[in-house]
Amino acid sequence: xxxxxxxxxxxxxxxxxxxxxxxxxxxxxxxxxxxxxxxxxxxxxxxxxxxxxxxxxxxxxxxxxxxxxxxxxxxxxxxxxxxxxxxxxxxxxxxxxxxxxxxxxxxxxxxxxxxxxxxxxxxxxxxxxxxxxxxxxxxxxxxxxxxxxxxxxxxxxxxxxxxxxxxxxxxxxxxxxxxxxxx
Amino acid sequence: xxxxxxxxxxxxxxxxxxxxxxxxxxxxxxxxxxxxxxxxxxxxxxxxxxxxxxxxxxxxxxxxxxxxxxxxxxxxxxxxxxxxxxxxxxxxxxxxxxxxxxxxxxxxxxxxxxxxxxxxxxxxxxxxxxxxxxxxxxxxxxxxxxx
Numbered sequence: 001x002x003x004x005x006x007x008x009x010x011x012x013x014x015x016x017x018x019x020x021x022x023x024x025x026x027x028x029x030x031x032x033x034x035x036x037x038x039x040x041x042x043x044x045x046x047x048x049x050x051x052x053x054x055x056x057x058x059x060x061x062x063x064x065x066x067x068x069x070x071x072x073x074x075x076x077x078x079x080x081x082x083x084x085x086x087x088x089x090x091x092x093x094x095x096x097x098x099x100x101x102x103x104x105x106x107x108x109x110x111x112x113x114x115x116x117x118x119x120x121x122x123x124x125x126x127x128x129x130x131x132x133x134x135x136x137x138x139x140x141x142x143x144x145x146x147x148x149x150x151x152x153x154x155x156x157x158x159x160x161x162x163x164x165x166x167x168x169x170x171x172x173x174x175x176x177x178x179x180x181x182x183x
Numbered sequence: 184x185x186x187x188x189x190x191x192x193x194x195x196x197x198x199x200x201x202x203x204x205x206x207x208x209x210x211x212x213x214x215x216x217x218x219x220x221x222x223x224x225x226x227x228x229x230x231x232x233x234x235x236x237x238x239x240x241x242x243x244x245x246x247x248x249x250x251x252x253x254x255x256x257x258x259x260x261x262x263x264x265x266x267x268x269x270x271x272x273x274x275x276x277x278x279x280x281x282x283x284x285x286x287x288x289x290x291x292x293x294x295x296x297x298x299x300x301x302x303x304x305x306x307x308x309x310x311x312x313x314x315x316x317x318x319x320x321x322x323x324x325x326x327x328x329x330x
Contacts, residue, residue: 025220032216037207044203053206054215061219062226124198132202147199179192 013077017068032061035078038149042082045144047133048089056092060085075158079151083159086141124182131181135174142167143174287321 011019011027013034019027039060040053048056064071064084071080132140138160145156146167153164153171160167282290316324 025224028223029216029220032219033212036210036212036215040207040210041203044206045199048206050206050209054210057210057215058219058222061215062222065219065223121198121201124194125202128195128198128202144199144202147196148202175192175195178195182195 014073017071017077020065021068028061028065031077035081036061038078039081039085041148042144043085043089045129045132045148046086046089046140047093047129052092056085056088059092060088063088075155079145079149079155079159082145082149083141086137090137127182128178131178134181135177138162139170139174139177142170143178146171147175284318284321287318287325290325291321 011030013031016027016031016034020031036057040057043053043056043060044050060081064081067084071077074080132143135143141160142156145151145159146153153167157164157167162170
């Protein structure tokens with residue numbers, strides 16, 4: 001029986017960050033590959049237009065890599081990235097000064113299932129997106145980190161600089177208001 | 184039953200998980216990774232150069248403005264006389280009765296020179312003739328000058 005081939009160890013985020021600090025560009029690229037889609041989902045959920053998501057993801061990573069000295073491992077790198085993404089999105093909205101328009105394109109619609117189900121799902125997503133827009137930023141981000149990204153309150157609190165109890169309260173307020181909006 | 188069970192709506196979570204999924208799928212991750220690396224390679228140097236040139240410059244300008252404004256304020260305070268010049272005799276109101284006629288005349292002349300607001304009174308005093316005024320009249324005149 002031939003010996004099993006050693007499984008290549010997948011470098012942790014911390015290892016990649018350390019490598020990037022040492023000037024290893026492929027490490028930075030790997031971090032982008034690893035977290036870009038999750039970040040894009042978060043940004044789109046937080047109100048970014050689909051056409052802007054690519055630029056916002058790039059800008060978020062640029063800010064993150066430049067500010068890595070501030071990352072002390074208080075939360076996961078991905079979670080920290082999303083808090084930066086929230087700032088990038090806020091700045092972009094401020095710059096554009098345009099009224100946020102909920103995209104009515106196919107980005108808010110499920111692409112499988114029968115047409116009726118797709119229409120219902122699309123409508124639910126539109127309503128949720130519109131409801132999220134009306135929430136205070138903290139509630140919106142806590143809700144997305146919890147409901148969309150599946151994070152624990154402790155992780156969310158560490159990333160947003162609050163307490164787990166406060167994060168839980170923000171989440172519950174967000175859910176309550178979103179339910180009312182989606183009735 | 185935890186808080187999530189009471190307040191959480193499974194459907195809401197399901198919709199939330201779908202939110203942004205299409206945007207994420209459409210993202211060209213490899214292109215994004217290369218673009219980020221390229222920007223990191225080029226932009227930080229430009230940023231440092233710009234900041235390195237602008238910040239000390241602005242600081243120098245700000246420091247010069249502060250110095251100029253400060254010097255101006257000091258110069259103004261030194262050159263401008265205070266608005267309320269002390270009136271000669273103002274502190275001797277209670278002792279006017281002890282002054283002789285010559286001393287009172289001298290005092291009135293000094294008052295006449297002290298400010299333009301007192302010129303009118305000084306002129307009227309000349310018209311009447313100080314020698315013609317009695318001590319109580321002079322005292323009254325001086326008190327009116329004192330305001």
